[in-house]
Amino acid sequence: MKCNTDIMKVIIDWFGQDIHTIQCKNCCFVADVFVSVSPTFFGWVFSFGGKIRIVYPDSLVKEYRQALHSALEDDDK
Known part of the structure; x- marks a missing residue:
């Protein structure tokens, strides 16, 4: 998942501290989960x-x- 850095704490809370992340440009990171x-x-x-x-x-x-x-999708089709 590609995530904004301001939600890093949420990702750690959800998936744990042992997740693999890679810092990217433009204030984001990729989390491999x-x-x-x-x-x-x-x-x-x-x-x-x-x-x-x-x-x-x-x-x-x-x-x-x-x-x-x-x-x-519209259910009234």
């Missing part, structure tokens, strides 16, 4: 308003995008 993929996880990521972005693996990025698109 293992997650249980679920609507709850996607909701958690979304709740940060873009401060967390799923960037890898591509299959998870695609799944997250599909979940977001599904949430926007």
